[in-house]
Amino acid sequence: MTDMSIGLTGLAVLLVLLTLRIPVAFAMFAVGFTGIALLRSFDAATGLLASESFTLASSSELIVVPLFILMGNVATSTGMSRRLYDAAYALIGQIRGGLASATVIGCGGFAALSGSSVASALTMGKVSLGEMERFGYDSRLSAGSVAAGGTLGILIPPSTGFVIYAILAQESIGRLFLAGVLPGLLLLSMFVLTITLLCWALPALAPAGPRTSAAQKLRALGGAAPIMTVIVLTIGGIYGGLFSPVEAAAVGAGLVILFGILSRTLTLAILWQASRDSVVTTATVMLILISAHMMNPFLALSHIPQAIGAFLGGMDLPPMAVLGLILLCYLVLGCFLEGFAMLVLSMPIFFPVIVSLGIDPIWFGVLVVLTLEMGLISPPVGVNVFIVKSIAPKVPLGQIFIGVIPFWIAMLLTLGLLIAFPSISLFLPDTMIGTG
Amino acid sequence: MLARLDRWAAGLTSLAALLGTLGLLTEVVIILVDVVGRYFGAPLRGAQDITTMTMVIVVFGGMSLCDRLGGHIAVDLFEPAMPAWLRRAGDIATALLGAVIFFGIAWTVMESAALSRMLNLSTNIIQLPKAWFQTVLAVFSVITGLGMTLRALSLLAGSPRPAEPRSE
Amino acid sequence: AEDISFAHFVPPQHTLTSAVIEPLAEAAGSGESELEIKVYPGGELGAGPLEQYVRAVQGVADVVWGLPGYTSSQFSKTMISELPGVRGPDGHGYELLWDAWDAGLLEREFPATVPLALWLAEPNVFITKDREIRTPEDVEGLKIRVSGSAAARVIESLGATPVQMPATEMYNALQTGLIDAIVTGSSAIGDFKLDEVANSYTLGPSMGQISFYVVMNKARYDALGEAEKAALDSVRGRTLSQSAEEGWFARADQIIEGLKSKEGTTVIELSAEEAAPFNALTEPLTDAIAEEVDGADVLAIMRGDG
Ligand code: NA
Ligand code: NA
Numbered sequence: 001m002t003d004m005s006i007g008l009t010g011l012a013v014l015l016v017l018l019t020l021r022i023p024v025a026f027a028m029f030a031v032g033f034t035g036i037a038l039l040r041s042f043d044a045a046t047g048l049l050a051s052e053s054f055t056l057a058s059s060s061e062l063i064v065v066p067l068f069i070l071m072g073n074v075a076t077s078t079g080m081s082r083r084l085y086d087a088a089y090a091l092i093g094q095i096r097g098g099l100a101s102a103t104v105i106g107c108g109g110f111a112a113l114s115g116s117s118v119a120s121a122l123t124m125g126k127v128s129l130g131e132m133e134r135f136g137y138d139s140r141l142s143a144g145s146v147a148a149g150g151t152l153g154i155l156i157p158p159s160t161g162f163v164i165y166a167i168l169a170q171e172s173i174g175r176l177f178l179a180g181v182l183p184g185l186l187l188l189s190m191f192v193l194t195i196t197l198l199c200w201a202l203p204a205l206a207p208a209g210p211r212t213s214a215a216q217k218l219r220a221l222g223g224a225a226p227i228m229t230v231i232v233l234t235i236g237g238i239y240g241g242l243f244s245p246v247e248a249a250a251v252g253a254g255l256v257i258l259f260g261i262l263s264r265t266l267t268l269a270i271l272w273q274a275s276r277d278s279v280v281t282t283a284t285v286m287l288i289l290i291s292a293h294m295m296n297p298f299l300a301l302s303h304i305p306q307a308i309g310a311f312l313g314g315m316d317l318p319p320m321a322v323l324g325l326i327l328l329c330y331l332v333l334g335c336f337l338e339g340f341a342m343l344v345l346s347m348p349i350f351f352p353v354i355v356s357l358g359i360d361p362i363w364f365g366v367l368v369v370l371t372l373e374m375g376l377i378s379p380p381v382g383v384n385v386f387i388v389k390s391i392a393p394k395v396p397l398g399q400i401f402i403g404v405i406p407f408w409i410a411m412l413l414t415l416g417l418l419i420a421f422p423s424i425s426l427f428l429p430d431t432m433i434g435t436g
Numbered sequence: 437m438l439a440r441l442d443r444w445a446a447g448l449t450s451l452a453a454l455l456g457t458l459g460l461l462t463e464v465v466i467i468l469v470d471v472v473g474r475y476f477g478a479p480l481r482g483a484q485d486i487t488t489m490t491m492v493i494v495v496f497g498g499m500s501l502c503d504r505l506g507g508h509i510a511v512d513l514f515e516p517a518m519p520a521w522l523r524r525a526g527d528i529a530t531a532l533l534g535a536v537i538f539f540g541i542a543w544t545v546m547e548s549a550a551l552s553r554m555l556n557l558s559t560n561i562i563q564l565p566k567a568w569f570q571t572v573l574a575v576f577s578v579i580t581g582l583g584m585t586l587r588a589l590s591l592l593a594g595s596p597r598p599a600e601p602r603s604e
Numbered sequence: 605a606e607d608i609s610f611a612h613f614v615p616p617q618h619t620l621t622s623a624v625i626e627p628l629a630e631a632a633g634s635g636e637s638e639l640e641i642k643v644y645p646g647g648e649l650g651a652g653p654l655e656q657y658v659r660a661v662q663g664v665a666d667v668v669w670g671l672p673g674y675t676s677s678q679f680s681k682t683m684i685s686e687l688p689g690v691r692g693p694d695g696h697g698y699e700l701l702w703d704a705w706d707a708g709l710l711e712r713e714f715p716a717t718v719p720l721a722l723w724l725a726e727p728n729v730f731i732t733k734d735r736e737i738r739t740p741e742d743v744e745g746l747k748i749r750v751s752g753s754a755a756a757r758v759i760e761s762l763g764a765t766p767v768q769m770p771a772t773e774m775y776n777a778l779q780t781g782l783i784d785a786i787v788t789g790s791s792a793i794g795d796f797k798l799d800e801v802a803n804s805y806t807l808g809p810s811m812g813q814i815s816f817y818v819v820m821n822k823a824r825y826d827a828l829g830e831a832e833k834a835a836l837d838s839v840r841g842r843t844l845s846q847s848a849e850e851g852w853f854a855r856a857d858q859i860i861e862g863l864k865s866k867e868g869t870t871v872i873e874l875s876a877e878e879a880a881p882f883n884a885l886t887e888p889l890t891d892a893i894a895e896e897v898d899g900a901d902v903l904a905i906m907r908g909d910g
Pocket of ligand 1: 110111112113115116152153154155156157158159
């Protein structure tokens, strides 16, 4: 068999294993390991299994995963999340789907704090899913909002996705961060619009709440003050240079624990249970990330991306057609690969093609990050969907994938808008830093 | 016999999760001490060394408990359409494959630990030996693999399918 | 033709390609050899630089590029080359590393591999935002990002606070003021886009430099045919290392020239006299650290008086 056919067979086997209900992480381990052993050697496969397991489990960037889960868990078990959603409900509960919109806006805000979609979906999911259930929201709508809203983490700066893109493409990090702002806000608005339209068409998805008086609104807002304070202090600390985005996760967790103790809502037993739950969720999420990193060397060794790149480079098509085909490749690869792994694998192949066609690399960066976000919620390997599943184990995975479909369509429309109007991406960097 | 082994495995699982939980709380404390200390010009020496290595305990400490609680995510889209025998076969295959993967991780990481000792690998600032934490990772993986082996055996012996996933 | 896989963790357009991979590939296919170098850039064969050496030993890749400083405990003797003042102003880092290698003093730190190249980067510099460093007093009390324990000691000797963080976080940290300065080679200014947030650079104080290796799995090397081995041997050692070091210096010069012509940017080049007060604090560390790792003999050879 050729390297290419081993690669394609591996992807087919992955699909079959997933269909047969083999856990996602196990299926990716099995396919990645066997593929590497066939394409290179058994020793290389065992070497990678050991090194990827240890490297990711001891990564200084991924420490945010357990810490933000802990923050969300403690905020939930001390009633802070509840009071936050009581406030949101008092303010906009009478609008159908208002809480789902508030959650997506919350995801946008959290994205300004965290550089990662995983962290955004985990924390916002912990805080919001139970609350939306309490107010009678359909689990497909609430799960879809969190899975899609969480992806804003890598479009709105700071963003690990843009940092990795910038380093691989040797482009400006500052320009990319600025370029992500308006598309991030546009996508956020598209999500809110999606929720509004969904709830207008299907009122059963989200019951409207009662109208509330100004006094009730004020009282509810007061109740949300502690968690609002934590969020403001944490975001302020990052931009004020007191701590890094990674450390912010620990500061946020520490602050909610402190508030819980001061308000006597957090006992040692509750803290212990919240931490233990966090460790279990961490295991779920990290095992998927580790196994996704076994798929990456496998596909690199199969040379499938190179073959696609050579094929695209050899065709005599107008630049916009090539751009469209490349983005299509990203959408397809995004079904199988974790976002950052895909970026590392594809950039050396696609980026030279983009440059040779004279396509603006900053603009391309925004488009790529948006397609990565779509990959995070595309089946079969949709990391953000898995994260929502890890927080809401009772909701069937299929229901979550159904819930994200409208949001996926909203992202596709946004992608179309960003392609049609490059200035949405380039306006801020060009005016604030200047062209070139 | 299986029941007694399972009690043992449950005990080991709890112990691993306990260490993972302690590790997580340690992470919070270490980072806070480092952040506050740095503000006053005295950051915690080797804070990043400690947090990255403790992370190994957090991530793999909860692995066995996660599996016991049915926390590993599978695509359940086609489950309703599957005959009972196929679901059962899937459960057994999952448990066996999981056991192979976790014993595989344990074995390869122990091989790497031997290499770490040969290369004298340790963290950069306060020289925590890498092999220690690789060994911890391997031990937690063995515990996870044991739990899966027992589940496969009890499924093969005819016990009913595991309960629905936990609720929180 | 036979393939040799080369794994690294930077983009294909990095200096590494022109300074190391291309000359290596040319030599590998020279004479009667038809060896081809297949490159896996950007961490395609495994994430992150920490496990690079291990990847070569385990055969994940045949050849890897890496930094001893990421796993300094393995390379305590090699790392002596990174200390302040070991490489003189006109010296060549690769020469002093290969002198130590030829004397048999470094071999034990490279088990199961064959080094193809060992070299030193351009000198470390101060990278700062909204502050200028001209005297050691300017450094006192600053929070400075460092990558390893030796660099941390150098920073401490100047009365500053060393801060550990991943390289990808430097940009944000300098921008928000989380750190006041970064000490690293000037080529990192381009690699991590630090020029977008920094606006002052101080060159001249003796603060050491980063070292690099390119190693090949030993079993793979031994199994090569005579022609293939001869082809690799034609470039292995000082030849490839010289090309690498010159490439790094050229890139650093190009970056510094670019900074000098950049508006709102200060490039401070300290004279030997101005640098002396810094060096008086940093250079004594070199003997002390060499002593601690039982490497006085290595230091002597590297300094050329062994
Ligand atoms: Na973000
Ligand atoms: Na996907």
